[in-house]
Amino acid sequence: MDFVAIERQALHDLRDSSKAIKIPSDRENDRTADTLAQLVEKLKMNEPVCVSVQVHDSRFQKYACTTPVGKHILELAARIDCSGSVVQDQITENQCQLLVSFPERLANVVSQNRNATFLFDATLYWERLCDTVLLFHFTKAQQADNGEGVKVDTKHLLKVLKMLAVLLLRRGKSDIMIRRLGMIPKYLFDGEHFCDRFANLIEAAFEASKQLHFSLKSQRRAEVSSLWHRWNSLLFQLIEKRAEIKDVVLSALSALINAPAGGNSIQLANNVFDTVCAHQLSIAGPTRAIARTIVKDFLPAVAGAADANHGLTHREQECFSALFKKWENKEFVTSADLSLNMRLLHPVMYALLYLHKKAPAESRFPDAFVGALLNGVTIRLDSTRGPELRNCAMTVAAAYATLFVTSADGVAPLLQDANFSAALNEWMKEEPGTSQYAEAVSAATQMKNKPVVAVGLEMRVSSLVEVFPLDPDEEYHFFARPSHSKEEKSIAAQTIDAPVAIVQLDSTEAPLPSFSQQKYAKDELGEHVSILSSIRECYNALVGVGRSPNAQLHEVQEATESGLRGLSDAFGKLRQRIGSDLFNAVSRETGPLVAVLLPTLISLSIHAPEDQKQYLVQLRYTIIVDLIVLNPPLALNQLGGMVYRSNYGIYQRTELIKAIGEAAFVLSQVEVAPASAASTGTGHEQAMVTEKLQRIYPPIPTHELSSGRKPSIVVSEGKSTRRWGNAVVERHNRTRPRHYSNLLGDVAAAFVAVFLHKLDADHFAFFQEVDPYTPCAILDSLTSVFQGITNVRHVAAELSEKNFDFFFAVCTRHPNLSVRKAAWASMVEVMRTWCGVAPLWIRRKDGERIFNRDAVTYRSLVFTKTWLSALEILQHTCADMVQKSDPCGHTALIAVSSLRDLVCDRDDFYSMLARVEERALEE
Structure with missing residues (x-):
């Protein structure tokens, strides 16, 4: 069967x-x-x-x-x-x-x-x-x-x-796959057949972990998720447990990296090397055995040939650059887990032994790594976290002096310190076959008695290190106080100013059509070409196309007001037909206007009485929202550079940020027109009648009806009409069920990238104690985005997991108390979106947020291991804040409690079902 x-x-x-x-x-x-x-x-x-x-x-x-x-x-x-x-x-x-x-x-x-x-x-x-x-x-x-x-x-x-x-x-299921791989008989781990098939398995793991990193201005190469690093970490743990297959697996990995270029082999080889020699050594915190395997057995096989000057190869430089950058990272030393700091000692020590073995005659440490090595030693010696970090620093310092300092005067004072020599000897005792290595090298170095050589022990501090991080792929450190912002960003700083080509983000790769084209062969616009004409005339009025240079102020004001009113009317008609062919056609036609129209709108100077000015400002805000809804990729591409631009004021910037959140809310609830309304004749007549309906006084009492079924008394203009007849029609229209579609899922990453794509100093300098309004507005808009994709499960979980670090950094490290409290509220919504629960606070049409009493839906709850780990991190953070009497501790306690209630409610629900079943069995 x-x-x-x-x-x-x-x-x-x-x-x-x-x-x-x-x-x-x-x-x-x-x-x-x-x-x-x-x-x-x-x-x-x-x-x-x-x-x-x-x-x-x-x-x-x-x-x-x-x-x-x-x-x-x-x-x-x-x-x-x-x-x-x-x-x-x-x-x-x-x-x-x-x-x-x-x-x-x-x-x-x-x-x-x-x-x-x-x-x-x-x-x-x-x-x-x-x-x-x-x-x-x-x-x-x-x-x-x-x-x-x-x-x-x-x-x-x-x-x-x-x-x-x-x-x-x-x-x-990577842990299951690796565990079952370790149970395969040994005779299958042999020969060229295993190497070929193992490469196919590695390609599958790489394909499973690929993720396209969204970029508003460029399409980057495919990046990998944490699944790729976990797969390779489990693989190296396996070969350490099962030593008989170690050489075969390492040989297969080396053959995969050193294979001739062809197809996707270069990308796969680079990612295998990066995750093993860069991520495993620098970030994952490997055990001593794994670090020894990578540096002593794996790296020499894949390093490649050195240049004529007997220097380091490109792969060796890439491996050791990442390692020593992590070693000198002050925030890692002071804030990261102590066990990770302790494990980082082993890769650094094996790197020193590797570099000494590579050129033992010269005994010269590469100049590019001297500053990072000594800087990391200094940070650990000055640290007050515990004696373990000082012991790591003394071990590395003694090894560096023993292996690379050629002057006896430079080695002797350091090694004569009992703590330094004891730390080095203690580490060397656990190294197989090299228990006397340190003493032998030290004696040989002292016998040389060469003159002192200037090795550049003074630390070289680049001005680029003083600024905020420039690489958007790094951790979110930009919210930290200025004392915490010194990061190793020199490499990222060199590439941040490189020109980036703009890639079309539309559904087609062809260039956008010119605005002058108003009709297609398929005639998608039909009778609605007047909408394009209105948009074009309003665009000319706002931008000033054809305006005399000697125009008076009142003429400019009249043109501005007419342009705003015209765009509001045109976009108001389109908002009722989001997703239709007409909407898509107008979106393509007006695409070239977005880059000019958005800066023009936000920079308008409105001179009018206060009431009329507020009305025009509200029109401008609505138009910006409609522009984003009309063409999200191009509008968000433009707004990505405008939101943090220094030539805009706080209120202008806040208006743009709120418009982005409002547009996300609109796209998340697009009403789908019923099929009957699509007919040409009947639908058009019904629309005309609906426009003429007017409410009359007094209305029918509606206190006994729900809000969704409240009827109203309407009367239509005409000769052959009955006064109360339209009330029945209106009640039928009210009771008709409404169907909604969520169009936010496809562009949700773009909405998030608007705020988090650029994280350099110029954009986030005002995020310090100067401007609390902008970060609060950003958090509010991001919350609207994540709330809108709750029911788009194939997007929500991954996007929430990728951006958890951002919200956690703001919750714990932003210097402004109001921003931290707002971040905790946003964190609750992100976590609820992640696990599939409806938002805790819902947004009404007038912008007010109300408590959602029907938020819990048991059928949609999915508590993954990553989600539970994130909740555990939030619980520990909240406990520390309460213990330290942090002003934000009460807010954090409420936020964590609301998330913890989700897990408890789920457990109580299933325990209740179990008790009911037991009671039924007893009866």
């Missing part, structure tokens, strides 16, 4: 059992448990997976597997033809998706039956699936041909296996 039939039968039986009427006394004959038990037997989950491969010809091989899942994988590979059709690839991917998500779909069906218990071991299912994928990868072909198996093209099978591996890793 194949997998598809087993799946169909199991789901059918479970649905039938959920629909059946059960009596509590008959619970012992529960069909659900029997169905799940039979399903485990049919899938052979309690049996080990066995795979056999037989050589058929140069292209095809015969594969056989003992489990239904493995046979289904072979069927998927056999169905693939050589046409390379995109549709065929999509079908195969969907089939793989169904295979991977089978436990979840099974749980959904079981959850429909309140009396059933889900007894299916999903972890065991995924373990058997990983076993199947790995054995198909690494099992070697045999020459014997017994006629069994399915003839499959090896390339097609590898394609299916890659899809399955990508889907498994994206679901967070």
Whole structure:
């Protein structure tokens, strides 16, 4: 029986059992448990997976597997033809998706039956699936041909296996995959076959962790998520536990990095090297064994050839630059976890030994790393966190003096200190085979007795280090006080001023059409060309096209007022048809105007009486919101440079920021017109009648009706009409259900990037104690964005996780108390969006926020491990703030309590269900 039939039968039986009427006394004959038990037997989950491969010809091989899942994988590979059709690839991917998500779909069906218990071991299912994928990868072909198996093209099978591996890793099953990889027999870890197939597995892990970093002004190369770093970290932990496969895996990784360039091999090789030699050493905090493996065994194999001057290769420079930058990072030393600081000692020490071994005759430390090394030593010696950091500094200082200082006068005073020499000897004792290494090198150095050589011990401080961080990919340090802002940003500062090409962010890559073009071949605009004409005339009036240079002030004011009123009327008509063909056509036509119209609107000088001035200012605000809604990519691209520009005042900047949040709110709730309203004749007549309806006095009392069903008395202008007849029509229109669509999900990353794309000093200098209004407005707009994407689950979770660090930095480190309190309120909404709960505060049309009493929805709650870890961090932070009597501690306590209530409510809900079931069993 194949997998598809087993799946169909199991789901059918479970649905039938959920629909059946059960009596509590008959619970012992529960069909659900029997169905799940039979399903485990049919899938052979309690049996080990066995795979056999037989050589058929140069292209095809015969594969056989003992489990239904493995046979289904072979069927998927056999169905693939050589046409390379995109549709065929999509079908195969969907089939793989169904295979991977089978436990979840099974749980959904079981959850429909309140009396059933889900007894299916999903972890065991995924373990058997990983076993199947790995054995198909690494099992070697045999020459014997017994006629069994399915003839499959090896390339097609590898394609299916890659899809399955990508889907498994994206679901967070990297720990299961690595654990099952470590249980493969040793004879499979050998030969060129393993290296080739291991490269395919690494490519799958890289594909699963790819993420496009959104940029408003350029499309950057594909970046990787934390999944990629976790995969490689687990891989190195595996080879340390299983030493017999260490050399084979390192050889396969080295061959992957050193492979000739072709296709995506360069990008994959660079990312493998970066995550192993840069991220694992500098950021992940490796154990001593892993650090020794990377520096002593892996780095020499992938370093490449040195130049003619016997210097460091490019890869060695990249590896050690990242390491010593982390070593001299003052904030890492003072704020990061103490265990990470302690583990950083091992990579630095192995780096010193590596550099000394590379050129032992010269014994010269690279000049590029001297300042960073000594700066890190000084910071740790001055630190008051504990003796552990001072011990790390003394160990590194003694090793540097022993290995690289050629003067006996320079070495002796340092090593004569008992603490320095003891720290170095203690570290060297744990190094296999080098217990006397320090003493031997020290004696040899003292015998040289060379004259003192100036090695540039004075620390060189660049002016660029004094400024705020310039790299948007770094941690969010820009909110820190000035004393905390000295970061290692010299490399980022050199590249921040490089010209960046502007890339079209529209759906098509062709250039935008000129504004003069008012009609298409398909005639999308139809009879609405007048909208474009109005927009064009208003644009000319606001910008001043054709205006005399001698125009008087009242003439300019009249043109400004007419331009604002005209744009408001034109955009008001379009707002009712967001997402329609007309809306998209006008969006394309008006695209070139956005770059000029937005700065013009925000810089308008309005001279009018106070009441009229407030009205025109409100019109301007509405027009800016409509421009963002009309063309989000181009408008946000322009606003990304305007929001933090110094030539705008606080109120202008705040108005722009609020407009961005308002536009996100509009896009998140776009009303979809019913199908009946799309008809030409009836719909047009109904629209005309609706426009003429007017409310009359007195209205019918509505206190007994809900707000959504309040009728009103209306009367229409005309000769053959009844006074009360339109009230019935209005009530019917009110009771018609409304359908909404969320268009914010596709452009949510752009809305976030407007505020967080540029994090340099010029943009965030005013975020210190001078201007609390702008950061509060930014947090409010970002909150609106995250609230708007709550129901867009494929976007909300990832975007919330990526930007958690930003909100956490503002909560804890911004110098202004009001901003920190606002950040805690925003943090609550981001965390709720992350786990799939409705917003705690909802926004009405008038802009006022009211408490949402229907916020908790149990069916949408998804508490991932990352979310729970983030909540734990917030709890520890809140506890510290309360203990230190922080002024923001009360706000943080309320925020964390509201998030903790979500977890407790979920647990109470399920415990209540369990008690009900127990009570039913007792009865």
